[in-house]
Amino acid sequence: MSALDSIDAGHELSQRTAGKTTRMDPAHFSAGTASPVDGVQGEPDDGSIQHETFSSLTDNSLQVVEKLRHHANQLAGHLQNQQHDLDERESKLNSQIATHEQEVRAGRLTLSQEQQNLAQQQRNLEEHEQDLQRRERELDHRAKSQDQRERDLQRQSLDFANLQKDTEWVNSEQNSSLETWDQTHTLEPVSTKTVTEEAKASEIEANQAIQSQVPGDKTVDDQDHPASFEDTEKIPPVAETSTGETTSGLSNEVLQVFQPKKSAFTEQRLQRITNMLLEKKKNLQQRNMTLEKRRVTLDQLQRDITQLHKETLEMRLATEELWVRLAGRMAEEEIPLKLVELRNKLADHYRMAGIHLGHQRRELESLGATLTGQYQSLAKQRENLKQWFHQRNQEIEVHAVRLVRREQDLDRQEATYRELKEFMERERAEATANSHQVPCP
8 A cells, every 4th residue: 555655645746746837847948049047157046956956856756656657557457367366266166165065965865865765675675574474474384284184194094094904804704704614514624724724824924024024114214204204104004814705805906996096195295295395495596586686786785875975974074174274263283183083983984884784794694594504404305205205106116016916826825725615515526426326234
């Protein structure tokens, strides 16, 4: 402001001087006229001296004023340029602050939306877990129903065994009546008794051989298969008698009725169990794939949210630092402390997020291991059932072959007994005829 004051003072001085004197240079004279100064050279004049002094001072002041005015104009232009630069910088800073605020608001809005999405996914996951629990309860109910059906089959097997015992009792009654009929005949008693004993001995040996094989089969079944299968899948023994025609007929009837039903029932049961295991395997595979996809999605979403939160916090940190520097509300030595505090908060947040993410990852890994164990258990159970089914088929085939051989033996014994009976009848007829031909003494 001193330079402007000096400029104004010089300008006012020049105006006052211009008002008092009309000429700034000395007067001009013609050639024939002598200058008044020349005429009075020897006589000093105080007025002329003062006039010259004033003129020189006026010229100097005008030069100073012009210089000051020029300098003031340059200074004003420079100040205007600086003011323009400051205005541009201020507008840029205001626009940057507005942009940062918009980005922060957008980041907060995005973060809230992501949190809502995470909450929705958490609810969906809880609903899926409830659905899985409901399915497990349904599977338990089905297992209980399967156990009930197995108990029903066991009762049916016991009823069949009782029916078989009744059949054996009827056969034994028939055998006793047949033996009584044989004992009433007096012809060839020793031969008949011998043949009957041999037939009974062969029958007893065959029965003992079959009974010795049956416990062995049961032992194998007890060792290799669960109790729920060994009770319902026992092969009831065929009724064993010592007669010929009755035993053969009963064996054929039992084989014709029981063997197809037994094979069909075993195949149906194995098919149901296989279908159930395949369905469980398929459901577990689908569940494992779904959980794996969800785990990957959750991991990616967690990484995206963490990255977004990190960028938001970094932007907030930069905005706060810029705001503090512009507002001047914080001392320079407090800014590093504030930055360290914000960085510590950011590090704590990342640490907690990492711990939470690791906990979720461990839970998903544990669930995957559980599903893998269940799948392996079901696969092992399925293989055991396959092996058991093949073994049972082989045992049934072996037992069928034994029954066929026994039937053939019984047929041969029946033929032998029939021939013996015919021979005895012929002998009896011949003896009767001879007794009629012998003359009385």
